[in-house]
Amino acid sequence: MCGIAGLYYPALAKPVDPARIMGMTDALAHRGPDGSGVWTAPGVGLGHRRLAIIDLACGAQPMVTPEADLVTVFNGEIYNFREVRAELEAKGARFVTDSDTEVLLHGWRAWGPAMLPKLNGMFAFALYDVRRQSLFLARDRFGVKPLHFAQLSDGAVAFASELKGLLAHPLLRRLPDFRAVEDYLGLGYVPDDASIVAGVRKLAAGHFLLLQRGKPVPEPVRWWDIDFSRRTAGKVKDLEAELIEHMRAAVRSRMIADVPLGAFLSGGVDSSAVVALMAEASKTAVKTATIGFAEADHDERAYAQAVADRFATAHRSRTVAADDFVLIDTLVAAFDEPFADASALPTYRVAQLARESVTVALSGDGADEAFAGYRRYRFFAAEERVRALLPQGLRANLFGRLGQVYPKADWAPRPLRAKTTLLALAEGGEFAYAKAVGVTTPALxxxxxxxxxKHLLAGHSAERRYLDAMRQAPARDGLDRAQYADMRHWLPGDILTKVDRTSMAVGLEAREPLLDHRLVEFAATLPPSLRIRAGQGKWLMKKALEPWLPKDILYRPKMGFVTPVSAWFRTALAEQAAGLARSPVLAGTGWFEPATIEKLAADHKAGRAEHGRTLWQLLMLERSLMRLFG
Structure with a gap:
């Protein structure tokens, strides 16, 4: 995997200092410890840091065509590059390397932006066309690989894999955007196309940006979207077989590497399925890595070991202690922006463990979004059935009143925690789901x-992105719309950002075979009854995997990487939580009421309320603001 950065002057071809590009790429050295390169011409400069994976000897970047008319810097992998290469060679292209990077150069010459749908991979790249004096920036379908950009005061457009690459340029103004803070507190992450630094944007997943000399900077163009509006038909057994073939092809395509390769193994359905298919395709034992927890109710090592034994993997595990919050500052540095998914701590640890023996690791990410695996999908689908039976006015009156009087019982068993469900039924489906995926509620x-x-927000709310995505979704029902919105926002903003930053921080390339676009497009056509049935999410996927995995792996309750942040704020981090109300960093913004923060910390410590996730958000925000803005 790699890090890329560069500058482009759309108005005038101003000189570009190679040292400036080098400074930006040096900030990304962790993404590419195996080499670096810079290429400049009037009005443009491209930089690269390389983690060598394919064609170790000849894949150096920036890569320039022999005619010196095209140059590119590329972060990612094109898994079908050999097929695309063969198509290009049939059209007369002559390749000089065995690298997937070169496919981008010849692909641009043959097809321009229309090459993107031909690529199966994870990527963010910049390609400069010398003859047209244009710069093309593109990002993969799901946003596996990141790309940030900003227009500087001297007219240049700067881009980089991570925010820290842009921050290395002295002309980038460091001012916070409070709307991004609202997004972060509402969703738990700063979403795609937004940034905590005012004026910086992320190129959204499935978009490209074509910059041309002498023309204004345009808006990015969406080149791919997931379609939930079509429904497939067929016998369940036939669909199971088709699903397994999609998964098999996705896993095998992602096992191509010229360096040691392994897998993350949590013991859950998704990573276990990936390991099973890797074992089928591999001539040697698959290398697997697992992180466990000292707390028994958070620990899945026994399940991971059972899968490792079943497929005879070369398995390694390590325990994360309950006080692993010592990683906080490491994570703040890795993510740049505030990031509140506390499972980033164990994800960092498992990436660290895997890197001791491999350079590439396959993960199980993406299946929950594609096949409706999250518990919230089951709840939302059930709520939508109730909404369909009763008009909005009656629901708002009946369930709204019940929800107001029903006690909030965070301590009770889940079936007795009805307050949230009653209030959700009183609301429209889109807004209810937007709140369900959020962290800190609008009221809080x-x-x-x-x-x-509040004046700075001017009506902006974190939920707005979800409302818009669900209302505009190419979909048939509420479950479709919820999954679509998650793929647009939650997946690139939380899940893929977490895996990219933690793996890149230790020089590891992570690959997500269950996000192969052909597999996800197939999943999107499945009727809801094949995604959720009898209280089970990912129903068809689990049925298809029954010959491969034991039922206690397939059908046990989903656990995931649960980090005990709530317990930390009642014990080891209690003083830090209380100190947030007195924080000069948070107070200096003028955004927060200290008395409210103080009450949150006190109520949480005393057990009167559950505010662990919000306190974690505020702590990570404080550390990020301190690092970014001093």
């Missing part, structure tokens, strides 16, 4: 913000 954010902060 309203209590946290000062009047000046």
């Amino acid at each position: 954010r309203d209590a946290l913000y000062t009047s000046a902060a």
Whole structure:
């Protein structure tokens, strides 16, 4: 995997100092410890840091065509590059390397932006066309690989894999964007196309940006979208077989590497399925890595070991202690922006463990979004059935009143925690789901913000992205719309950002075979009854895997990487939680009411309320603001 950065002047071809590009790529050295390169011409400069994976001897970048008319820097992998290469060679292209990077150069010459749908992979790249004096920036379908850009005061457009690459340029103004803070507190991450630094944007997943000399900077163009509006038909057994073939092809295509390769193994359905298919395709024992927890109710090592034994993997595991919050500052540095998914801690640890023996690791990410694996999908689908039976006015009156009087019982068993469900039924489906995937509720954010902060928002809310995505989704029902919105926002903003930053921080390339676009497009056509049935998410996927995996792997309750942040804020981090109310960093923004933060910390410590996730958000925000803005 790699890091890329560069500058482009759309108005005038100003000189570009190679040292400036080198400074930007040096900030990304962790993404590419195996080499670096810079290429400049009037009005443009491209830089690269390389983690060598394919064609170790000849894949150096920036890569320039023999005619010196095209040059590219590329972060990612094109898994079908040999097929695309053969198509290009049939059209007369002559290749000089065995690298997937070169496919981009010849692909641009043959097809221009229309080459993107031909690529099966994870990528973010910049390609400069010398003759047209244009710069083409593109990002893969799901946003596996990141790309940030900003327009600087001297007219240049700067881009980099991570925010820290842009921050290395002295002309980037470091001012916070409070709307991004609202997004972060509402969703738990700063979403695609937004940034905590005002004026910086992320190129959204499935988009490209074509910059041309002498023309204004345009808006990015969407080149791919997932379609939930079509339905497939067929016998269940036939669909199971088709699903396994899609998964088999996805896994095998991602096992191509000229360096040691392995897998993350949690003991859950998704990573276990990936390991099973890797074992089928591999001539040697698959290398697997697992992180366990000292707390028994969070620990899945026994399940991971059972899968490792079943497929005879070369398995390694390590325990994460309950006080692993010592990683906080490491994560703040890795993510740049505030990031509140506390499972980043164990994800970093498992990447660290895997890197001791491999350079590439396959993960099981993406199946929950594609096949409706999250518990919230089952709840939302059930709520939507109720909404379909009763008009909005009656629901708002009946369930709204019940929800107001029903006690909030975070301590009770799940079936007795009805308050949230009753209030959700009183609302429209889109807004209810937007709140369900959020972290800090709109009401709590309203209590946290000062009047000046509310004025800065000018009506902006974190839930707006979800509302828009669900209302505009190419979909047939509520479950479709929820999955579509998650793929647009949650997947690139949380899941893929977490895996990219933690793996890149240790120089490891992570690959997500269950996000092969052909597999996900197939999943999107499945009727809801084949995604959720009898209280089981990922129903068809689990049925298809029954010959491969034992039922206690397939059908046990989903656990995931659960980090005990709530317990930390009642014990080891209790003082830090209380100190947030007195934080000069948070107070200096003028955004927050100190008395509200103080009450959150006190109520949480005393067990009167559950505010662990919000306190974690505020702690990570404080550390990020301190690092970014001093």
